Amino acid sequence: MFSEQAAQRAHTLLSPPSANNATFARVPVATYTNSSQPFRLGERSFSRQYAHIYATRLIQMRPFLENRAQQHWGSGVGVKKLCELQPEEKCCVVGTLFKAMPLQPSILREHNLLPQPPRSKYIHPDDELVLEDELQRIKLKGTIDVSKLVTGTVLAVFGSVRDDGKFLVEDYCFADLAPQKPAPPLDTDRFVLLVSGLGLGGGGGESLLGTQLLVDVVTGQLGDEGEQCSAAHVSRVILAGNLLSHSTQSRDSINKAKYLTKKTQAASVEAVKMLDEILLQLSASVPVDVMPGEFDPTNYTLPQQPLHPCMFPLATAYSTLQLVTNPYQATIDGVRFLGTSGQNVSDIFRYSSMEDHLEILEWTLRVRHISPTAPDTLGCYPFYKTDPFIFPECPHVYFCGNTPSFGSKIIRGPEDQTVLLVTVPDFSATQTACLVNLRSLACQPISFSGFGAEDDDLGGLGLGP
Amino acid sequence: MADQLYLENIGEFVTDQNKIVTYKWLSYTLGVHVNQAKQMLYDYVERKRKENSGAQLHVTYLVSGSLIQNGHSCHKVAVVREDKLEAVKSKLAVTASIHVYSIQKAMLKDSGPLFNTDYDILKSNLQNCSKFSAIQCAAAVPRAPAESSSSSKKFEQSHLHMSSETQANNELTTNGHGPPASKQVSQQPKGIMGMFASKAAAKTQETNKETKTEAKEVTNASAAGNKAPGKGNMMSNFFGKAAMNKFKVNLDSEQAVKEEKIVEQPTVSVTEPKLATPAGLKKSSKKAEPVKVLQKEKKRGKRVALSDDETKETENMRKKRRRIKLPESDSSEDEVFPDSPGAYEAESPSPPPPPSPPLEPVPKTEPEPPSVKSSSGENKRKRKRVLKSKTYLDGEGCIVTEKVYESESCTDSEEELNMKTSSVHRPPAMTVKKEPREERKGPKKGTAALGKANRQVSITGFFQRK
Numbered sequence: 008m009f010s011e012q013a014a015q016r017a018h019t020l021l022s023p024p025s026a027n028n029a030t031f032a033r034v035p036v037a038t039y040t041n042s043s044q045p046f047r048l049g050e051r052s053f054s055r056q057y058a059h060i061y062a063t064r065l066i067q068m069r070p071f072l073e074n075r076a077q078q079h080w081g082s083g084v085g086v087k088k089l090c091e092l093q094p095e096e097k098c099c100v101v102g103t104l105f106k107a108m109p110l111q112p113s114i115l116r117e118h119n120l121l122p123q124p125p126r127s128k129y130i131h132p133d134d135e136l137v138l139e140d141e142l143q144r145i146k147l148k149g150t151i152d153v154s155k156l157v158t159g160t161v162l163a164v165f166g167s168v169r170d171d172g173k174f175l176v177e178d179y180c181f182a183d184l185a186p187q188k189p190a191p192p193l194d195t196d197r198f199v200l201l202v203s204g205l206g207l208g209g210g211g212g213e214s215l216l217g218t219q220l221l222v223d224v225v226t227g228q229l230g231d232e233g234e235q236c237s238a239a240h241v242s243r244v245i246l247a248g249n250l251l252s253h254s255t256q257s258r259d260s261i262n263k264a265k266y267l268t269k270k271t272q273a274a275s276v277e278a279v280k281m282l283d284e285i286l287l288q289l290s291a292s293v294p295v296d297v298m299p300g301e302f303d304p305t306n307y308t309l310p311q312q313p314l315h316p317c318m319f320p321l322a323t324a325y326s327t328l329q330l331v332t333n334p335y336q337a338t339i340d341g342v343r344f345l346g347t348s349g350q351n352v353s354d355i356f357r358y359s360s361m362e363d364h365l366e367i368l369e370w371t372l373r374v375r376h377i378s379p380t381a382p383d384t385l386g387c388y389p390f391y392k393t394d395p396f397i398f399p400e401c402p403h404v405y406f407c408g409n410t411p412s413f414g415s416k417i418i419r420g421p422e423d424q425t426v427l428l429v430t431v432p433d434f435s436a437t438q439t440a441c442l443v444n445l446r447s448l449a450c451q452p453i454s455f456s457g458f459g460a461e462d463d464d465l466g467g468l469g470l471g472p
Numbered sequence: 473m474a475d476q477l478y479l480e481n482i483g484e485f486v487t488d489q490n491k492i493v494t495y496k497w498l499s500y501t502l503g504v505h506v507n508q509a510k511q512m513l514y515d516y517v518e519r520k521r522k523e524n525s526g527a528q529l530h531v532t533y534l535v536s537g538s539l540i541q542n543g544h545s546c547h548k549v550a551v552v553r554e555d556k557l558e559a560v561k562s563k564l565a566v567t568a569s570i571h572v573y574s575i576q577k578a579m580l581k582d583s584g585p586l587f588n589t590d591y592d593i594l595k596s597n598l599q600n601c602s603k604f605s606a607i608q609c610a611a612a613v614p615r616a617p618a619e620s621s622s623s624s625k626k627f628e629q630s631h632l633h634m635s636s637e638t639q640a641n642n643e644l645t646t647n648g649h650g651p652p653a654s655k656q657v658s659q660q661p662k663g664i665m666g667m668f669a670s671k672a673a674a675k676t677q678e679t680n681k682e683t684k685t686e687a688k689e690v691t692n693a694s695a696a697g698n699k700a701p702g703k704g705n706m707m708s709n710f711f712g713k714a715a716m717n718k719f720k721v722n723l724d725s726e727q728a729v730k731e732e733k734i735v736e737q738p739t740v741s742v743t744e745p746k747l748a749t750p751a752g753l754k755k756s757s758k759k760a761e762p763v764k765v766l767q768k769e770k771k772r773g774k775r776v777a778l779s780d781d782e783t784k785e786t787e788n789m790r791k792k793r794r795r796i797k798l799p800e801s802d803s804s805e806d807e808v809f810p811d812s813p814g815a816y817e818a819e820s821p822s823p824p825p826p827p828s829p830p831l832e833p834v835p836k837t838e839p840e841p842p843s844v845k846s847s848s849g850e851n852k853r854k855r856k857r858v859l860k861s862k863t864y865l866d867g868e869g870c871i872v873t874e875k876v877y878e879s880e881s882c883t884d885s886e887e888e889l890n891m892k893t894s895s896v897h898r899p900p901a902m903t904v905k906k907e908p909r910e911e912r913k914g915p916k917k918g919t920a921a922l923g924k925a926n927r928q929v930s931i932t933g934f935f936q937r938k
Contacts, residue, residue: 010536010566010568011566013536013547013568014537014566018569019511020507020510020511020570020571021514021570023514024478024508024511024512025508025511028505028507028606029606030505030605031607031608032607032608032610033608033612035610035611215587215591216551216583216584216586216587220549220551224549228495228499228604230534230568231507231568231569231570231571232606233568234568235606235607237568239606239607287598288602291614292607293607293609294611324614324615325612326611326613327612442547451546452544453546454546454547454548454549455549456548456549456550456551457550457582457586457587458532458550458551458553458582458583459581459582
């Protein structure tokens, strides 16, 4: 790993100055292709209904689900539409889930009342699942985990319809992992650094030092020769969203009188300047991909469009800086990366009983859809031709940013797909970033710390007992 | 020995200047590789400790290595005080690097000052931030400014599907060093903004007080910077494009109103948020007027009670506007001018002439081409008005202004008065480095006073009168 490799060189810095100081060349970009084209929006029209996106989602997913159904329950299983159902007949139905949640914030229920306070989870024991296909819908009951599933998931259920008009589920399955092309083997260690939640403009001084240490490690200023040599093998840095802090979005100025706020600047202006300087330092040394996040100055609906280069006058001088969409998909040195800034996972977290972000990440991969809850509870552009959030191909590294803690796992698919799942923690809170080794598909967290007045021996470093 | 120099330097920084000397700060200050700076710091500490001199040195170290935590092998990078160094080292499974991070005289409570020191030195060295770094990236080559601006334009065009106006807008904001011509061009499609820019330029010259909106400042700055060469371009751009027809048609009803409004507030002109900066060329202000008229009308709708006779006002506005452009037309050439929309076209040829004339001569030269044209025929009423402007000289411009404004709303004959008053204002404006605003207002107000006494022949007559 990074540390072991870094420790291999002799320590030279606790000694008098020597004339020769090694300089390492950054590993050159072997191959890089940005495959985020499906997430780029050109002309946008919001005059469409969202029903089209569900329709196209179902149409696209149906063949995958029928295949999986046949794999699970035999090739003879009958896949029927809801309108063809016969009572007491065992069959398989493919449709989109809808979860009726009484606690879900709904403008129709709240328009003349005060909105309910935000909660961390909106699930309730009384939630009900409904399966919808092109023409009809039917309530589900039986061996199906109501609390875990969320609206918008396309799945296949096996069971039969009962007298009460509900569908008794005996088994169900998802589309599972998409086919994956194997990654070509690499001969040297190459790393990709994943960071998210820099949270600039948040007023937290501690995280600023951490951010500076991160930049220094990557650009090769910090550390001994061994570490600098290892850092030279970092071929790319991906900033996965929330570069600005939540507090830069304060809308106080809306409530204040105009004369008080006339000359005040938005908090995000100062934060963007700081971000520009950080990006300048990074892009002077390593290719950087910047994804926007929930609190960044770009559009709110998914897919978020890249930040505008005019905000970064210093950093855009370097061609190594790339401003990309959220979600972001690219092939770096033959390894397919796909990731988001975390809005999809945190939205599913709110409406599902799943607690672990890594588990949710894996679940989205298994249902073959990046964000099934869009457009129901997560803002989304009204697509109508295709749903770009369906996985056409399985990535090698699948990450999501702004999670509360670091997590990484390797999962296997039914057709021998291997995926490294990484939950990138929020840097402003955890001072931790992730280093992905492209050769071994392993991930190591890297964390930074300074020292504070009230720190006991090693508490600040997390090294305490 | 050269070797000793750095020791002295460090000693000086730490003890005499009481600075916090971080490795990065030293590297930039002495211009050495970062690793060498770290070694220098270590060397200094060792020597000073050996000497055992009275000076107390506090050192912070950087420790990095791996640690098993939660089942992961976590790589830690930490800045620690000297007293905690051994403890931290013992906790790490593998130590990747240790080096001196900083030296300072006083004991640091927390790592905030370290960050501040690094940040400060970085700010002053932003352009070559990786010069002394241990990693050099071949791909990181800064683009030339021309390239980057063109690429930013491409970005806008291809990805953002912007209208031409917004594109121009972006170009204006991203391309801060763009040539004046492009700025003018980009301003022109923006219409109203262009109007404000030119008008603002004129205005600033008039008045000392400036009420600027931020947008204005941007456009004004650019306008001011490029007023001379831009003027000619603006004029030609302004009129050369279809905008001219558009303006003529659109502004007919609004011009008069705007003119009125402008005149209405000679004293309040200063506070007008729209008018801002210098480059007060009458030409430009004239040009700005048509566009400005549109906007002003909307914004000042409440203040000005529009007269019924909007068409006449339009004509007056047009006339007045032209006067502003060509402040110094000969009074002798002043004649009654019929209301003809075609007058505008007459002016368009005149603007192109001097691309970069000095401020004062510009208005003078401008009237001349129009004067020449005025003789061409009845259709070019505007030209005639321009010519007339020179003849009027009146020290009581202010009073005249008011009257002109009032009479403006009444009848055709008063149009003449208006024009006279506007021409009256012309001369003073020119002497004062052109304050098109006042000119516009002055003539309008003065018309009433002059009114019957003077034969109103052309709108420019007003300015000259003054």
